Amino acid sequence: MTVLDDSTAPGLVGPPNSHGPRRDPAPLLPDPEPVRILGTPAAKMFDTELQRELYRRLVLGRRFNQQATTLTRQGRLAVYPASTGQEACQITASMVLREQDWLFPSYRDTLAVVARGVRPVDALTLMRGHAHSGYDPYEHRIAPLSTPLATQASHAVGLAHAARLRAAADPETAEELVALALVGDGGTSEGDFHEALNFAGVLGAPVVFLVQNNGYAISVPLASQSAAPTLAHKAVGYGIVGRLVDGNDALAMHSVLSAAVEHARSGRGPVLVEAITYRLDAHTNADDATRYRSAAEVDAWRARDPLTLLERHLRAAGLLDDAGVAATARAAEDLATEIRAQFDNPPDPDPDSLFTHVYATPTSQLREQAAELAARRDADAYADAAEDEDEDEAR
Amino acid sequence: MSTTMVAALNAALRDSLRADANVHVLGEDVGALGGVFRVTDGLAAEFGRQRCLDTPLAEAGILGTAVGMAMYGLRPVVEMQFDAFAYPAFEQVFSHVAKMRNRTGGQMGLPITIRVPYGGGVGGVEHHSDSSEAYYAHTPGLHVVTPATVADSYGLLRSAIASDDPVVFLEPKRLYWSAVDFSPAEVSTAQVPPIGRAMVRRPGTSATLLTYGPSLPVCLEAAAAARSEGWDLAVVDLRSLVPFDDETVCTAVRATGRAVVVHEAAGFAGVGAEIAARVTERCFHHLAAPVLRVTGYDIPYPPPMLEKHHLPSVDRILDAVARLQWEQ
Numbered sequence: 094m095t096v097l098d099d100s101t102a103p104g105l106v107g108p109p110n111s112h113g114p115r116r117d118p119a120p121l122l123p124d125p126e127p128v129r130i131l132g133t134p135a136a137k138m139f140d141t142e143l144q145r146e147l148y149r150r151l152v153l154g155r156r157f158n159q160q161a162t163t164l165t166r167q168g169r170l171a172v173y174p175a176s177t178g179q180e181a182c183q184i185t186a187s188m189v190l191r192e193q194d195w196l197f198p199s200y201r202d203t204l205a206v207v208a209r210g211v212r213p214v215d216a217l218t219l220m221r222g223h224a225h226s227g228y229d230p231y232e233h234r235i236a237p238l239s240t241p242l243a244t245q246a247s248h249a250v251g252l253a254h255a256a257r258l259r260a261a262a263d264p265e266t267a268e269e270l271v272a273l274a275l276v277g278d279g280g281t282s283e284g285d286f287h288e289a290l291n292f293a294g295v296l297g298a299p300v301v302f303l304v305q306n307n308g309y310a311i312s313v314p315l316a317s318q319s320a321a322p323t324l325a326h327k328a329v330g331y332g333i334v335g336r337l338v339d340g341n342d343a344l345a346m347h348s349v350l351s352a353a354v355e356h357a358r359s360g361r362g363p364v365l366v367e368a369i370t371y372r373l374d375a376h377t378n379a380d381d382a383t384r385y386r387s388a389a390e391v392d393a394w395r396a397r398d399p400l401t402l403l404e405r406h407l408r409a410a411g412l413l414d415d416a417g418v419a420a421t422a423r424a425a426e427d428l429a430t431e432i433r434a435q436f437d438n439p440p441d442p443d444p445d446s447l448f449t450h451v452y453a454t455p456t457s458q459l460r461e462q463a464a465e466l467a468a469r470r471d472a473d474a475y476a477d478a479a480e481d482e483d484e485d486e487a488r
Numbered sequence: 489m490s491t492t493m494v495a496a497l498n499a500a501l502r503d504s505l506r507a508d509a510n511v512h513v514l515g516e517d518v519g520a521l522g523g524v525f526r527v528t529d530g531l532a533a534e535f536g537r538q539r540c541l542d543t544p545l546a547e548a549g550i551l552g553t554a555v556g557m558a559m560y561g562l563r564p565v566v567e568m569q570f571d572a573f574a575y576p577a578f579e580q581v582f583s584h585v586a587k588m589r590n591r592t593g594g595q596m597g598l599p600i601t602i603r604v605p606y607g608g609g610v611g612g613v614e615h616h617s618d619s620s621e622a623y624y625a626h627t628p629g630l631h632v633v634t635p636a637t638v639a640d641s642y643g644l645l646r647s648a649i650a651s652d653d654p655v656v657f658l659e660p661k662r663l664y665w666s667a668v669d670f671s672p673a674e675v676s677t678a679q680v681p682p683i684g685r686a687m688v689r690r691p692g693t694s695a696t697l698l699t700y701g702p703s704l705p706v707c708l709e710a711a712a713a714a715r716s717e718g719w720d721l722a723v724v725d726l727r728s729l730v731p732f733d734d735e736t737v738c739t740a741v742r743a744t745g746r747a748v749v750v751h752e753a754a755g756f757a758g759v760g761a762e763i764a765a766r767v768t769e770r771c772f773h774h775l776a777a778p779v780l781r782v783t784g785y786d787i788p789y790p791p792p793m794l795e796k797h798h799l800p801s802v803d804r805i806l807d808a809v810a811r812l813q814w815e816q
Contacts, residue, residue, distance in 0.1 A: 225591040236559065237591050241583045247549050248584070251556020251564075258538055259560070262509060272556070285579070288549030295544055296553075450594035451628055453652040456684070456731035 116332060123325035123337035127369050130344035131406050139344050141412055147184065147343045148407055149421050151400050154180040154204050156425035158374070160432045161203070161217060165378040169436050171222045174201045178373030181343040181399035182305045184208050189351040190273060196235045197249040197274040199242065201305075205275065206235055213428075214435035223440035242280040246289030246302060249274035253298040253357075271299045271357045279310025281324050290365065294331035299357040302365045303350065305340060307372040312385035328365035340368030341399040344406075373398070444470060492667045493641045497527045497603075497659065500645035501565065505535050508563060511649060514541040515550060515567030515603075524569055525605055525664055547577040551602065555584050558598040565649055571606040572615035578623070585654045586629030601648045602656045606634075607702040607752050608784075609662035609799055611792040618789055619753035621701075624656040625729045625762070632729040633683055634658040636704035638668045640727060643680040651683060660702035684731035688740055692722030695746035695809055698737060698763055700726040703750045703800055710805035719809055729759055734766060741767050742774040746812040748782060750800050755783035777813035 130136050158177040164170040176183050179201075187208035190196060198206055206216040211228045218227025219238050226237040239245035249272035260267030280286055281304055293300045304324050308315055321327055328335030334356065338349040346368060353364035371394040375382040382391075395401075407413035448455055448463040455463070491499075504511045513528055519542035522529030532540040543550050547568060554564035568574035574581075581602070589597040608617030624632045631653050635641040641659070648655035681687075689704065690711050697707040704725050711721035724740045726733065741747045747767055749760040764779040782800045790798045 224593065225587075226593070229595050230559075230592055231595065237588070237596075239584075241579060244548075244552060244579060244584060247552025247580075248556040248559060250549075251553035251558075252560045253556070254553065255557040255560035255562050258512070258557075258562070261538075284576070285548055285552060288544075288546040289552065291544050291546065292549045292553050446593075450590045450592075452631070452731075453589070453597055457734065458732065 118329050121329045121332065121334050123323060123328070123335040123367070127337045127339040128345045128349050129339045129342050130348060131339075131342045131402050136344060136406060136410070139348075141410075143347065144344065144403075144407060144410075144412055145417075147181075147188075147347060148403050148413065149424065150184045150188070150208065151180045151343060151403060152421045152425050153428050154184050154208065155400055156429050157204055157207060157213060157432070160429045161213075161220075162374065162378060164217075164432075164436060165220075169439075170217060170220045172377050172379060173203075173217070173220050174377045175374040176201050176204050176372070178394065178398060179305055179307055179340065179370045180204065181346045181403075182303065182340045182368050182370055185343065185346040185350050186273060186275060186303055188347065189354045190271070192234070193268045193270045194234060194354070195249065195252055195270060195272045196233075197245040197252075197272060198235065198238050199245065199275050199277060199280065200238050200240045201277065202238065202275045206233075206238070209233055209235055211235065212435065213432045221436075221440065223442040224446075243276050243283035243286040243289065246274040246276055246280075246286055247292060249300050249302075250289050250293045250296065250298050250363075253293075253300045254296050257299065269299075269358050271301060271354050273301045273303060273354065276302060276304050277310065278304060278306040278308065278315055278318060278324060279313065280304070281327065282310075282318055290328070290331040290333065290363070293363040294333045297360075297362050299360070300363040301350070301353045301357050302363070304365065304367045305370055306367055307370050309372060309376070309386070311376045311380065312382075314385075323367055325365060325367035331365075333362055334364045336364060336366045338366060338368050340370030341397050341402060343399055343403050370399075371397070489669065489671045490667045491638055491670045492665050493635075493638050493659070494525060494527055494664045496638045496642040496670070497645055498529055498531075500642045500649075501528060501531060502534070504565070504646060504649040505531065505539060508649075510561060511563045511565060512539050512541065512557060513565045513567065514543050514554060516543060516545050516569050518542060518567050523567060525661065527603070527659075528567065547574060548580050551577040551580040551585065551600075554600050555580060555588070555598060558600050559596060563599045563601075563649060565601045565603065568602060568604045570612075570616050571604055571618040571620045574602070574604050574620065577602075581624070581630070581656075582627050586627045589653070590629060597652050598654050599652050600654045601645070601651075602654065603645075604656060604658050605661040605664070606658045607660045607662060608789060608795050609702060609752075611795075612661075614789060614791070617795065619751065619784065621658055621729055621751075622753060622758050624658075625759055629654070630730060631655040631683055632658065633727065634660065634701035634729065635727065636660065636663065636689075636699075636701050636725050638666065638670050640681060640725075642670075644683065644727065646680045647683050655683065658701060662702050663705070666705070681727070684728045684733060686724055686726045686728070686733035686736040688722060688736070689725045690721070690723040692720040692744065694719040694721055694744060695748065695812055696722040696724060696740045696744045697748050697750055697805065698724050698726065698741075698767075699750040700729065702752055706800055706802060707750050707805060710802045710809075713802055714806060714809060717806065717810075721809065726763075732763075732766070734770065737763070737767065738770050741771045741779075745774050745776040746809075747771075747775070747779045748805065748808045748812070749779065750782045750805055752784050752799055754786045755781050756786045758783055777811075780808045780811060782808045 183204040215227035253272040325335035518528040519532040
């Protein structure tokens with residue numbers, strides 16, 4: 094008999110159940126296999142208009158990724174971390190949100206930002222290099238793209254928690270909002286990911302964490318990143334629901350993610366969704382993916398391209414024909430043309446803006462430094478003008 | 489009425505919570521316990537557990553959650569339990585709290601107050617006595633404020649919470665139990681000091697001591713002792729490291745022509761180095777001697793039984809004053 098078995102001994106085991114299991118972990122566990130709808134009987138039950146809409150958005154999303162990558166080759170974007178191959182995740186992440194909801198993207202989630210209504214050129218501002226962010230976070234209810242990994246996850250928790258606090262204090266203006274935080278597989282190793290999920294669980298905040306597991310954190314494969322059964326299983330440790338989904342199955346993505354968002358909205362707590370997907374392009378245009386993964390592996394995933402899977406299904410179901418494909422392709426080219434036009438005029442950022450928004454009111458030190466820079470620019474402009482004049486005279 | 493700094497800080501939090509429904513306090517042990525230093529004593533009872541929230545023990549999570557709350561329009565006041573316990577939150581401080589307003593072109597400011605009990609002199613174990621002000625002061629986008637008196641601890645904390653910018657509010661824990669005759673109720677809004685103004689605590693004609701937070705009482709003591717040496721020392725309390733009050737500091741230095749900077753933190757690359765440089769750049773022709781520094785040594789914080797050798801003392805300050813190249 095161990096000490097703990099001796100429940101009659103007062104003081105040895107503490108109050109009943111104070112430290113024991115507090116809830117049944119079974120309902121939190123993800124399915125052993127990723128949820129799939131394409132190729133299953135469930136596909137027949139899926140709203141046909143929504144299927145066509147998903148196809149249209151995926152095609153446009155793919156074209157966006159291609160166009161942005163082209164812009165880097167032309168030097169019109171400094172860098173672009175493409176989400177090629179992850180479009181089903183990106184598109185559904187924006188589609189399942191309502192107007193009052195908030196999106197917390199990472200640097201690879203530009204497409205999700207565009208899909209929620211931000212102009213491409215504004216979503217790509219960080220990569221273009223004339224400002225750190227190009228859209229009003231309050232207009233679109235999208236936090237700025239977060240470059241530090243997983244740090245935006247706890248922001249999502251805090252915002253969702255704050256919305257509930259305010260709703261409790263003032264039910265008249267209550268917003269039943271959900272915050273959706275986007276994280277990659279590498280990001281799940283960060284301490285911030287752990288802390289965000291733990292806070293979400295404890296606070297019961299209406300948050301959904303979508304982990305796009307694309308297999309690599311730049312070059313490091315998942316096996317070197319985590320020994321967890323799946324990343325979705327991590328949810329159980331925080332007392333929140335874990336869901337595993339095929340991230341290249343657009344119908345499954347939409348279904349699982351919208352269920353997760355409505356689960357959170359209804360006050361039943363946060364959800365962690367792991368989407369199994371693949372980054373078909375390199376980490377960024379500056380990366381060389383051949384150093385860490387084989388062509389055969391990439392080819393195998395190309396065969397599971399979310400666009401291909403959806404198009405094949407829609408054609409087989411009689412929901413899409415050659416004319417439909419061609420019309421969608423034209424819409425995608427129109428988008429590409431529009432994006433190129435948005436990039437026609439090179440940005441001309443105002444150096445004065447360097448000092449304007451460091452604080453609500455600039456400090457005296459920043460006012461001095463702004464004046465110094467302005468004076469230097471005036472002097473340079475004067476010197477340039479004088480030089481031009483000399484050249485004119487020489488002619 | 490005798491009031492300690494802890495009581496004044498508590499009153500500032502209470503009055504801020506009363507004045508603005510958007511103010512929320514969160515941190516470790518801030519609820520039923522009232523914080524390990526009792527600064528949040530009674531707040532959960534008066535305002536409820538949601539407005540004075542006991543969080544999980546995770547500083548990055550606390551601050552990250554506060555960032556999200558501030559994005560939604562709340563004014564979170566975060567308690568970091570000890571100076572060195574704030575370090576896990578540094579990424580949130582440096583990468584988001586300090587930068588969000590700038591990143592968003594002014595669209596998303598984060599009115600967060602981060603309270604940090606700091607400094608030594610309390611016989612604390614390692615990690616309970618750090619002076620971490622230089623880390624914060626080096627990061628553009630943060631205000632860094634440290635009160636040295638009971639009245640300022642009330643007023644500056646009210647101002648910090650009302651500020652639209654993030655404020656790192658450094659509380660000198662060895663002054664927590666210092667008491668003066670002062671009632672927070674007597675402080676009207678008009679008297680709440682603005683952030684960014686230093687204050688001359690003692691006028692003087694011989695030399696100027698520039699200091700802040702826990703070192704102010706030491707400097708005042710040194711100034712009193714200096715009388716017997718024939719020196720009349722001015723003492724300036726910076727109160728705010730960022731924004732820095734060049735005007736008050738330079739006026740006080742020019743008036744005497746000699747200056748000593750005093751702080752507990754290690755001297756190398758510390759706030760005192762910045763102050764000495766600024767004063768030299770701006771007051772060179774008024775100076776009769778180089779600006780000297782009396783600081784903690786460039787060592788990890790020592791064990792309690794040795795900390796008295798590390799902290800700036802009256803003797804070390806007077807020795808520095810004696811080295812200000814006085815004419816014979």
